[in-house]
Amino acid sequence: MTKTLTFAILHFSVAFTVTYLLTGSVIIGGAVALVEPAVNTVVFYFHEKVWSKFEQRSNNAVSA
Template structure:
C-alpha cells in the first residue's frame, strides 16, 4: 500500500504541474490533479494485483514441471 500511496503523490504532483504549466490555471490544474491521478491510482493498484496473480501462476506452473524442463 505504501508503494501505491507514494505513486499517487508523485502522480498528483506531475498532473498538477503539467496542467498548470499548460493553462496557468490553479483551479484547472488542481481539478485535473485530483481526478485523473485518483482514477489512475486505483487502476494501478488492480494492475499490480493482476500481475502478482500472473507471477504466482507462473511460479506454480514452473514448480510442477520436472527439473529438465525448467528454464
C-alpha cells in the same frame, strides 16, 4: 508513512504543474491534480491483482 505522504505531495505537484503548463488554468490544473492520483490509485490496485495472478501462473509453471 512519511515516504508515502511526501510521494503523494510530489505526485499532486507534478500533476498540477504539467496540467497548468499545458492549459494555463489553475482550476483545471487543480482538478487534474486531485482526480488523476485518485484514478491512478484505483488502476494500480487492479494492476497489482492482475500482476499477482500472472506471478502465480509463472510460479506454477516453474514448479510443474
